[in-house]
Every structure is written in structure tokens, then in C-alpha cells.
Amino acid sequence: MSDDPSSGVRPVGDSGVSQEGRGADEGRSRLPARRPAGRASVTRDRFTAPPATHNTSGLTSARAAQIVRQSGSARWIAFLGVSIVSLFLILYYFYETGLPFGISQPRLDAQATAQQVTAVEQGYNLFQANCARCHGPNGEGGVGPVLNDQAKLLGHLTPAYIKNVLTVGGRYVCGDPNSLMPVWADTNGGPLNYVQIQALIAYLRAPNTETYEVRDPSLNEPVLDANGKVKTFKGWSDPNYKPDPSATPVPNCWRGDAGASGAPGSPAPAQSLGPDDPKVTLTAHNVAYDKKDLEVTANKLFGVDFQQQDAGVGGHNVEIRDSSGKTLFKGNVLSDPGETTYVFGPLPAGTYTFICSVHPIPSMTGTLTVK
Helix, strand or coil, X not given: CCCCHHHCCCCECCCCCEHHHHHHHHHHHCCCCCCCCCCCCCCCCCCCCCHHHHCCCCCCHHHHHXXXXXXXXXXXXXXXXXXXXXXXXXXXXXXXXXXXXXXXXXXXXXXXXXXXXXXXXXXXXHHHHHCHHHHCCCCCCCCCCCCCCHHHHHHCCCHHHHHHHHHHCHHHCCCCCCCCCCCCEHHHCCCECHHHHHHHHHHHCCECCCEEECECCCCCCECECCCCCECEEECCECCCCCCCCCCCCCCCCCCCCCCCCCCCCCECCCCCCCCCCCEEEEEECCCCEXXXXXXXXXXXXXXXXXXXXXXXXXXXXXXXXXXXCCEEEECCCECCCEEEEEXXXXXXXEEEEEECCCCCCHHHEEEEEEC
């Protein structure tokens, strides 16, 4: 056979198969195998799973509907749970921070207010039990200085100052080692712990715009008066108090005067009594006057023979006030035991008050009748 290409006959190999036929057979062998006619195709899941997972032989339409309902119910319950949690978080947020526009008070502020009220009521009992005998039941002064004076409460009786006085005693005031004010803090040997000290400070600084209940110290129950009503009290500090623009601040080292909140008064004038001018006697002993009523003649000078028998209490004197509380005459204070004669008047007919400027307490207050 000729190998001439022009003859149209292609050469064959040793097996007698042409090169073109062998290439076609190799291409067909790489194609997917042909399936016999009539054989059903078998599908395979992409992801394998146990046969029971794909078993739907017992699934009826009612069962399928029930599965759908259960799935919907589960989603509804999940939605309801998320809604409840979200609502709780919102309500708790406003409970902690308070509603907008001041509709409600934040929880922490409300708790702080409640704790402050509790501290003031406890401080009241501590003051009455330990401090009132010297400073007066209402801080009006006595053996100790006045505490309810607005000028002192404004800038002098600060929490830090009161705490220092209670901690180290009266020597903190002007460095007086002979002060009658004892140490109260247990850190220095006193009887009060730090909680009681804070309660006492809260009472001394309590505003007079708030009303507090008197509570039994042992039971913490409200104390009732004779009419069955709860006894109450108010603080001393006036939040609206404004000192006179010309007033000077109370200095840190200030012993104070029992009449600091009122008019300073004027000393008794240096006058001499005439033979017809009346004279009365008055004695101060154990921080008390021996008389509660005096009577003199109107429009005439009158004398008060005064005996001061107390030592170490700051002294005593006699001060005359009118019905409005204004000081008309003020005798010099006798710091040590002794006696003197005050000359007062003349005064028109009426009723006046005589009082000790250093200890303006009930036991050192009386009525002066001028006829």
C-alpha cells in the first residue's frame, strides 16, 4: 500500500487501527458511562444523614400541619420572652435613673434621702441624751454656746468643724484646754462610734423645712404624744437664710454669744438710783435664776441686785427684752462668782422678759412686770 498522502489512505499501526480511530476511542472512555436503557436513576443527597432522618413514610398532612403550628408557637414564645426581657430592662433603667422631666426620683437618690432622714432622727435622740443639758433642747444654748444660730450654721458649724469638735473635744475651739466640751468620738475615748457621730452631725445640720418623727431609741418606733399623735421635730438650718450684706462671717475661732442671732443690745447705762427708785434682787445658781417673776414701777429707773454664784459655766448676767424679743438693756456678764447692781429703765408699763444672755434657757428666763 502506498504511503503517499495524496492517495487518501492513512497509515495504520501494528494492530491495524488507524491513529485517528484510537484517539476517538480514548475520548469516549473519559465520558460518563452510559446507563442501560430502562434502568431508573438513583439520586444521592449532597450531605449524608441517617436513614431515619429522611423517613417520611408516616407523615400525614395533619401531622405536617401540627409540626408547622408547633414551630410557629415556639417562635411566638421566643418573641414573647424577648419582649418581656426588653420591657424589664427598660423599666429597670428608669427605676434606677428616674423618669424624664423629674417625674420620679432615681433609686439611689431616694435611698440617700431615706438614709438621711434616718440619720437625722437618730441624731435627735443622741443630742437629747448627751448634748441638750449644755446646749439646750433646741440648741438655744445653756452651759454650752448656742447652736441654732443661722449665722453660725451658715458658715461656722460645718460638718468638718462639728466632727473635729466631737473628735477632740472643746480644745479644738480656740485652743482652750479648759473647755467644758468633752471628747465624744470613741477613737479618742469617747462614747460615740463613727455612725453616731455622723447621725449627730446630720441632726445639727438638718433643714427647718423638713419634719421628722421622734422615734423610740430602743424600738425605733414613732413616739406618740398624749393625744395619740406622732411627735415630730424640725431641723434648725434655714436654707433660705441670707446674711446682711454688711455682716462679717463668723470666724473659725469663735466662742459665740447666746444672743448672737438677736440684737446685740446695749450695756446698762452708768446711772445711779434715786432714793425713790425701786430695786429688786436676783440670784443665779446652778444655771438657774432663783426667781421667775419681778415687778417694778413704770417710767422710773430700777435696780437689780444680782448675785452670780456659778463658776466655770461661762458667767451670767441680766438682759431685758420687750415682747418682740428685742434687747432693750443688757447687763455686763459676771464670768466669776460675785455680785453687782444693774440699773435699768425707765420703762413704760407693760410686760417684759428678763433673761441671761449667756444661757438663754427656760431656767434662766423670767417675766418682768412694769406697772
